[in-house]
Amino acid sequence: MKYKDNLNQAFVHLVREVGQIAFGMETNNKSVLEAKIIEAQAILRFLAHKYDIDSDKNTEAIYAKKIFQYEKNQ
Numbered sequence: 239m240k241y242k243d244n245l246n247q248a249f250v251h252l253v254r255e256v257g258q259i260a261f262g263m264e265t266n267n268k269s270v271l272e273a274k275i276i277e278a279q280a281i282l283r284f285l286a287h288k289y290d291i292d293s294d295k296n297t298e299a300i301y302a303k304k305i306f307q308y309e310k311n312q
Contacts, residue, residue: 243288248284252278255274255278258270259271
């Protein structure tokens, strides 16, 4: 990836992508939303990798617990 080990630069790019996601939502521009959400996701995966975080495993664990709590309260 273009950031190599520059995590600060990756984070700044992520924040910019979030701003463009907001723009895509405001203008109801699906192509912008799709591109920017995917790019933000890639940057988050890069950061997770650099911090040795298993994002797939942790996402599944966190949301499984939340879904269980939601279904329990229904």
